[in-house]
Amino acid sequence: MMRAGDAFVDVKAFSRERAKPLAPEDRREAILLAAVPLIRQHGRDVSTRQIAEAAGVAEGTLFRAFGDKEALLAAAIEKIFDPHPLWMALQAIDIDQPLDTKLEQVVARLNAHFRDVVAAVVALGIRERPPVADRTTMEQRLTEVLGDLLAPDAHRLAVPIETVAEYIRLLAFASALPMASFDLGNATLAALIARGIIRREGEN
Known part of the structure; x- marks a missing residue:
């Protein structure tokens, strides 16, 4: 427990709330929002590592969300247009x-x-x-x-x-x-x- 003013804050509970996982569609959208600027800059040469770092997730999360890089690129292109x-x-x-x-x-x-x-x-x-x-x-x-x-x-x-x-x-x-x-x-x-x-x- 941590005291904040006159109130006590349960740090562990607060962290658990902050770490609440996104719904699959929200996760996909967050990844696409991070991927689109990189694709405009690097085109198809953008790496999944670059996208993962920009989205703040592991590369494995990208593949779980989209299957492979080509599927991710296709979804990002659709979003761009x-x-x-x-x-x-x-x-x-x-x-x-x-x-x-x-x-x-x-x-x-x-x-x-x-x-x-x-x-x-x-x-x-x-x-x-x-x-x-x-x-x-x-x-x-x-x-x-x-x-x-x-x-x-x-x-x-x-x-x-x-x-x-x-x-x-x-x-x-x-x-x-x-x-x-x-x-x-x-x-x-x-x-x-x-x-x-x-x-x-x-x-x-």
Whole structure:
């Protein structure tokens, strides 16, 4: 027993609680979260030892959770290309913010997603079509999410929401490519989408 202030703490009981094992799915998720950054950095050359150390587990735990390295890599690749975290991040944007602020946050989230995907593609040497959802479905989903987010500003849009979604997708993707030798920044890209390059009368 150890005294903490006026209370007694059962150290052994506390340690047992802290050491409570994770459920299998939670353990797999924790391992994948540790593996994904390493795969973006090292590709298929990443070792199971590196992943185990990053996840804070023994190598044997990796194999019990996934079977072998190829199965682990396949699960990590699927996680990298999973668009659902992107949709959740976009839906978390405050709809009541100014239009420019919302556009900047949309561009930032899409750009971060594309950078992660492109980094994985390069590191893994993927040449075939990445294992992602159908492009048409992706575009439709982005249009739906932006339609909800930009609904309060619909009267200010000069083009259909489908066109806005395509502008944002193309610019965010292009700026995430490794051959892009410039970084305009999310605010500049958002301003380009919102106002183009021609100054209107009365603007400074």
